Amino acid sequence: MARVPPVLGAASPPAPTDPGARAYAEAAGGPPLRQNGSHVTAQLRNWSGTYQFTAREVVSARTADEVRRAVAAGGRVRALGTRHSFNDLADNGATLVSVSGIAPDPAIDAAAGTVTVGAGISYGALAAWLQDRGWALHNLGSLPHISVAGATATGTHGSGSGNRVLSAAVAGLEYVAADGEPRQAGRAAPGFDGLAVGLGAFGIVTRITLDIEPSYLVRQDAYSDLPWDRVLGGVDAVLGAAYSVSLFTDWGGESLRAAWVKRRVGDAAAAVPDEFFGARRDPGPVRFIEAPDDNLTVVGVAGPWSQRLPHFRLDSTPSNGDEIQSEYFVDRRDGAAALEAVRRLSAKVTPLLMISEIRSTAPDGLWLSGSYGRPTMAIHFTWRNRPAEVDAVLRDVEAALAPFAARPHWGKVSHLTGARAQELYPRLGDARDLFERLDPDGRFINARLERLGVRAPR
Numbered sequence: 527m528a529r530v531p532p533v534l535g536a537a538s539p540p541a542p543t544d545p546g547a548r549a550y551a552e553a554a555g556g557p558p559l560r561q562n563g564s565h566v567t568a569q570l571r572n573w574s575g576t577y578q579f580t581a582r583e584v585v586s587a588r589t590a591d592e593v594r595r596a597v598a599a600g601g602r603v604r605a606l607g608t609r610h611s612f613n614d615l616a617d618n619g620a621t622l623v624s625v626s627g628i629a630p631d632p633a634i635d636a637a638a639g640t641v642t643v644g645a646g647i648s649y650g651a652l653a654a655w656l657q658d659r660g661w662a663l664h665n666l667g668s669l670p671h672i673s674v675a676g677a678t679a680t681g682t683h684g685s686g687s688g689n690r691v692l693s694a695a696v697a698g699l700e701y702v703a704a705d706g707e708p709r710q711a712g713r714a715a716p717g718f719d720g721l722a723v724g725l726g727a728f729g730i731v732t733r734i735t736l737d738i739e740p741s742y743l744v745r746q747d748a749y750s751d752l753p754w755d756r757v758l759g760g761v762d763a764v765l766g767a768a769y770s771v772s773l774f775t776d777w778g779g780e781s782l783r784a785a786w787v788k789r790r791v792g793d794a795a796a797a798v799p800d801e802f803f804g805a806r807r808d809p810g811p812v813r814f815i816e817a818p819d820d821n822l823t824v825v826g827v828a829g830p831w832s833q834r835l836p837h838f839r840l841d842s843t844p845s846n847g848d849e850i851q852s853e854y855f856v857d858r859r860d861g862a863a864a865l866e867a868v869r870r871l872s873a874k875v876t877p878l879l880m881i882s883e884i885r886s887t888a889p890d891g892l893w894l895s896g897s898y899g900r901p902t903m904a905i906h907f908t909w910r911n912r913p914a915e916v917d918a919v920l921r922d923v924e925a926a927l928a929p930f931a932a933r934p935h936w937g938k939v940s941h942l943t944g945a946r947a948q949e950l951y952p953r954l955g956d957a958r959d960l961f962e963r964l965d966p967d968g969r970f971i972n973a974r975l976e977r978l979g980v981r982a983p984r
C-alpha cells in the first residue's frame with residue numbers, strides 16, 4: 527500500500543500549485559499533474575493512507591473559472607481539501623475538485639476586521655501571512671497543514687473554553703453553486719449558520735472571509751503527570767485555566783501524561799507557574815507520540831500566536847501519519863462522567879492508542895458544529911493503524927459515551943448512523959432542507975451524506 531506522505535505547507539501563501547495532488551502523484555510514482563488538468567485517482571488516499579478514494583478524477587483548479595467549468599460539466603462533483611479526514615466524507619466515486627491550486631490572494635479589510643483568502647490555503651500559510659502584517663486568527667487546530675475550506679467545512683476546532691470552533695470565524699463564503707455559477711453568502715444571510723460547517727454539501731468554496739484580530743503573543747508550557755482526581759474534580763476549572771488547554775492521556779494510571787497550556791501573554795517575559803493542578807512544569811523537549819523529535823511547536827518561550835497555537839510545526843513532518851483518528855464532543859457539564867466512562871475501558875483502549883487529547887470549545891450556533899448549543903469537551907483518540915481492532919473498541923467507546931449525547935467529529939472515524947445524527951444535531955433537518963434547496967439535483971451528494979441524513983437519499 528502506497529502511503530501518501532503528509533502534505534507540507536509553505537511558510538507564506540503558497541504558489542498556485544496543488545500540494546495535495548502533487549504529493550499524491552509523487553507517492554503513486556506517477557507523472558506530475560498537468561496544469562489545469564485532471565488525473566485518474568486509482569490510488570488516491572487520505573493523508574494517513576487509511577482511506578482509498580473511489581473518485582475517478584481530481585480536477586486541480588487554478589482559477590475559480592476552472593471550478594465553474596468542472597461543476598458546469600455535469601455529474602456528481604465534490605470539493606476535496608488536503609485529505610486530512612479519515613473517512614469517505616470527501617469522496618463521491620466521480621469527480622473531485624481541489625481549490626488548493628488557486629492563488630490565495632489574501633485581502634485584509636481592517637475596518638471590518640476580516641481577511642478574505644483563497645479557500646484552499648492551509649491554516650499555517652494564512653497564519654504566517656497574517657502574523658507578518660500584525661493580524662491574527664482567534665484559534666488554530668493542532669495541525670497547520672490543513673486547508674481552511676476543508677477544516678471549516680467539518681467544524682474543526684482548537685482548544686479553549688472561551689474559543690469557538692474555527693468555523694465560527696467564517697464571516698463569508700464565495701462558492702460555485704450546483705448550476706455552475708458563482709455565489710456569495712455573508713454572515714447576515716438566512717441559513718448562513720448552516721453553511722459555515724457545510725460538509726461540502728452545497729457547493730465548492732473558492733474564497734472565504736474570516737474574522738481577524740490584532741496579533742498577540744502566546745506562551746505554551748507542558749506540565750507532566752496531571753493527577754486524574756484533580757481533573758475529574760474540576761473539568762471546567764482545568765480546561766478553562768488558560769486561553770487554550772489540551773490534556774494528553776493514554777487513560778491508564780492515576781495521572782494524565784501531560785497538560786499543554788497555551789497562555790495569551792501581554793509581555794514575553796511574563797512568568798508562568800511551575801505547577802498546574804498538581805502537574806509539574808516540564809522544560810522540554812516535549813514528545814507526546816511516536817513522531818520526529820522536532821515536529822512540535824516551541825514550549826517555554828512566548829512567541830507569535832501563529833507559532834504557538836498549533837501543536838505541530840508547519841515546517842516539519844506532522845504527527846505520526848500511520849494512524850486512525852476518532853473524536854467525540856460532549857457537553858462539558860458531563861465532562862467528568864464522560865471521562866470516567868472512557869477510563870473504565872482503559873484495558874481495551876490503551877493497547878490500541880497512540881495518545882488521547884482532551885480539549886474544550888465554547889458553544890456556537892452553527893447547525894452542524896460539534897459544539898452547537900453547548901459548552902463542549904472534546905475527547906480525541908489517535909489510534910494505531912489497526913483498523914479491525916480500532917473498529918471494535920470504538921463500538922465500546924461509543925456505547926460508553928452514548929449517555930452523554932456524544933457527537934462524533936465529521937472528519938474522523940465513527941459508527942454514526944443517520945438516526946443517531948438526527949438526535950445529536952437538532953438542526954440537521956434544517957441543514958438538509960437548505961442543502962436540498964441549494965442543490966436540488968444532488969450534484970454535491972455522496973454516500974456518507976446520504977447515510978447520515980445530511981442530504982436526501984437519491
Ligand SMILES: Cc1cc2nc3c(=O)[nH]c(=O)nc-3n(C[C@H](O)[C@H](O)[C@H](O)COP(=O)(O)OP(=O)(O)OC[C@H]3O[C@@H](n4cnc5c(N)ncnc54)[C@H](O)[C@@H]3O)c2cc1C
Binds near residue numbers: 673681
Ligand atoms: C494530523 C491531523 C490533525 C488534526 N487535527 C485536528 C484538530 O486539531 N481539530 C479538529 O477538529 N480536527 C483535526 N483534524 C481533522 C481535520 O481538521 C478535518 O478532517 C478537516 O476537515 C480536514 O480538512 P481537509 O482540508 O483535509 O479536507 P478534506 O478531508 O479533504 O475534506 C473534508 C470535507 O471538507 C469539504 N471541503 C474541502 N474543501 C472544500 C471546499 N473548497 N469547499 C467546500 N467543501 C470543501 C470536503 O468536501 C469534505 O466534506 C486533524 C486531522 C489530522 C490528519
